[in-house]
Amino acid sequence: MRRILVTNDDGIYAEGLRCLAESLEELGEVWIVAPDREQSASSHAITLHRPLRVTEVDERTFAVDGTPADCVNIAVNGLLKFRPDLVASGINRGGNLGDDVTYSGTVSAAMEATLLGIPAFSISLAGRENLNYTPAGQFARRLAEIVFRHGMPSEGVFLNVNVPPVSSVSEIKGVAFTVQGRRKYGEAIVEKVDPRGRKYYWIGGDELGFEYIENSDIVMVLRRYISVTPLHLDLTHRESLRILEDWKNELEKF
């Protein structure tokens, strides 16, 4: 019997989480360990400075007062009495495309699973309103089946999936294996004064647009493909290593 850990960053009561869990039930025993409230933009944060509380919602569902990465960490390292065969994170309300992945709580849960050596994917529905999670749920089930069959494509790699917002599967053009795209960020900070006359700042984060990168997740989702981006945790930019060699002499005189 396969056992699947499901988590998210929209919180344990989110519709997308429920849809993902239900979709995967045909494939094995689904366990849910998810944040007790929304954790968007919590990134790969791990809570080290305070204890974490766990509430048992039902026999196989637990709410944690922490981030998605916390949920995976304590599920795998203590809370569950077994090692899950797969970690699935989502279905996020809103896309996790391009550079978003460095901020995303949804993606970070899959990162944490990867660090712990467990196959994982994150899945997001790239829309904002009137969302129909069913097509994404159906795709998640298919992807999980294939991951069980083939394993991850490489060691230390997980899959970040984004599904275009459609009302039925038939509107989806296909599946595209993509590279991480790049957003152009706007200067979205709001400076205001509170009722007691003190200034405050609020980070907006509305993007201005994106760089056109052929075969990027952003571009392919706009074309109504499901994007599947293989991600890893090695951020090294190897081409820069050659350039840096020219700095060596200067740099060593300090």
Next chain:
Amino acid sequence: MRRILVTNDDGIYAEGLRCLAESLEELGEVWIVAPDREQSASSHAITLHRPLRVTEVDERTFAVDGTPADCVNIAVNGLLKFRPDLVASGINRGGNLGDDVTYSGTVSAAMEATLLGIPAFSISLAGRENLNYTPAGQFARRLAEIVFRHGMPSEGVFLNVNVPPVSSVSEIKGVAFTVQGRRKYGEAIVEKVDPRGRKYYWIGGDELGFEYIENSDIVMVLRRYISVTPLHLDLTHRESLRILEDWKNELEKF
């Protein structure tokens, strides 16, 4: 006149921050925008769900009740009335080596600067006790000089620096341009019962060791080299794209 933004994740009163700011003062006007308290393992989190408060400590020093990435974001997008020429984050108390970079608040500040198109480096002192920040500060000044001269090695790249814990510069063997190493994580969760009989969990995170990767940051710092790792924000694992093509037919039937 060059203007440098300095931040960190140990908080505005940390010794490492003060050392970094002082070291860079010879090169230009130093502005500090840093968290008002320790933010370790805050990762690349951005605070979207609440406003941020800023306290002016002095004319060019501001404390923010947010993460390091928040500090860079509001500094660049609203608080400072100019665009800094460089963002320097640190000097962190403790290394940010290997996969640590995905959790690190110190590194996330440099990531945020990179997303905003500003040259950046993070710098950490890879020790825990009796730390002498001076050698790292001297290196930071040299590195900043060279970044002003050459720019970043590639677009979208920043530098993650780790300095071995030494009492004087003469103990340092040299500077190494490194790749991101890989830790092996232990199963470090503490399960306990609080004074009122409720269970709680505390994430440990003690590493067991590391994979031996020649020329990795972990290995070179252990050999008493300063490691300089060029990092970027594109997590795509391109080799996996070829393997995934074999999944295409199966995956499209859902």
